Amino acid sequence: MRSSTHVALNGASFLAIISAAALLLPSAAFAQEQVLQDQVDSGAPEQLDEPADEPSDGTTAGIVVTGTRLGSSFRAPTPVTSIGAERLNALGITNAGEALVQLPSFRASTGPAAQANLGGNIGARLLDLRGLDPQRTLVLVDGRRFVPSTVQGSVDTNLIPSSLVRTIDVVTGGASAAYGSDAVAGVVNFVLDRKKVGLDGQVAAGVSQRGDDGNFFASLSGGTSLGDRIHVIGAVEYEKLEGLGNCTTRAFCNSQTLILGNTPPGAGGQPANLIIAGVNTSTMSPGGLINRSYNAAGQVIGSTATDPLRGTKFLADGTPAPFQYGTLVGPLFMLGGEGQGRNGFISGLRLKVPLERVSAYGALTADLTDDVTLNADLSYGKVTGTVDGALFRDFNGTLLGR
Numbered sequence: 001m002r003s004s005t006h007v008a009l010n011g012a013s014f015l016a017i018i019s020a021a022a023l024l025l026p027s028a029a030f031a032q033e034q035v036l037q038d039q040v041d042s043g044a045p046e047q048l049d050e051p052a053d054e055p056s057d058g059t060t061a062g063i064v065v066t067g068t069r070l071g072s073s074f075r076a077p078t079p080v081t082s083i084g085a086e087r088l089n090a091l092g093i094t095n096a097g098e099a100l101v102q103l104p105s106f107r108a109s110t111g112p113a114a115q116a117n118l119g120g121n122i123g124a125r126l127l128d129l130r131g132l133d134p135q136r137t138l139v140l141v142d143g144r145r146f147v148p149s150t151v152q153g154s155v156d157t158n159l160i161p162s163s164l165v166r167t168i169d170v171v172t173g174g175a176s177a178a179y180g181s182d183a184v185a186g187v188v189n190f191v192l193d194r195k196k197v198g199l200d201g202q203v204a205a206g207v208s209q210r211g212d213d214g215n216f217f218a219s220l221s222g223g224t225s226l227g228d229r230i231h232v233i234g235a236v237e238y239e240k241l242e243g244l245g246n247c248t249t250r251a252f253c254n255s256q257t258l259i260l261g262n263t264p265p266g267a268g269g270q271p272a273n274l275i276i277a278g279v280n281t282s283t284m285s286p287g288g289l290i291n292r293s294y295n296a297a298g299q300v301i302g303s304t305a306t307d308p309l310r311g312t313k314f315l316a317d318g319t320p321a322p323f324q325y326g327t328l329v330g331p332l333f334m335l336g337g338e339g340q341g342r343n344g345f346i347s348g349l350r351l352k353v354p355l356e357r358v359s360a361y362g363a364l365t366a367d368l369t370d371d372v373t374l375n376a377d378l379s380y381g382k383v384t385g386t387v388d389g390a391l392f393r394d395f396n397g398t399l400l401g402r
Contacts, residue, residue, distance in 0.1 A: 123385025
């Protein structure tokens, strides 16, 4: 009985102290009351800490609460670069693949203005992240793989209509490797505006400041809803690029500039290698040129200085005539003379490939249920590029006499 009375007295004194503290520290009263009430309910008396002295100026001391809500694991977001349709329109670029090449993470290794003029992908706009080849860049449309258009398995972005693109997401972080070996360099996801409503059209044309490189572009896109659960979008695009001729259409190429070796190095007080204009070829002429002569056993006759037939060219009617060599004659080029010029090797290579493109795209989205959605996409495209190969040269031809 004595023990019960003691507990009751302690509980009463605690409640009295709590009431007084509530007037001084209202912000902390509830927490103290809860703790002390738990102590009373448990039947274990506790010694109450003495309250801190109040400031002499009558103000209430500040309460500082420290703590942390940081997670125990490190989480880093995947780096994503997004380009919206508004940005594409502001750039005035009518091809989404051409716009991506302007990002520093892409290398302009393919396209009408960057072509090797060889192979079967002339005019294709392939995405090359980090310069690891287009085969290492995965191209998606709405998160799904797009049909490859090259034998290497790359996607030609000419076939993706830019008029339907809502945004383009580029993933270049290490997380992109989770998509497979073709995503080692990164992933490019074209997000289409699958809820597009209405009809849009665009026509653009122009030429370069030099009056060449003409281009024409036209597109028509639209979308509509069929009921509450079905939406259809579609687009048709046509593009034609006139391209540019070979480098002789520009002054920087007409000078026939090349690096020639000084023979012997340092002769005439000049360096070993000279950057010099007026370079011609030393090993060919339009009708043919004998650079070295051989005997019946296939052995070289004499040296370049003593070969009796070296330097014999043939005119249009087959008449032999001496070939005029220049100076600094090397195994392929020389300074001056009557050669064809170094541009003869690249005269067939265009600065920009002519291209004609037709692409069409249609997509249907149907919400079968609240949890099931059906997507059906249909794509058609045709890209035609035109190039002229380098001049054919017949090396080491045999001249047979009667």
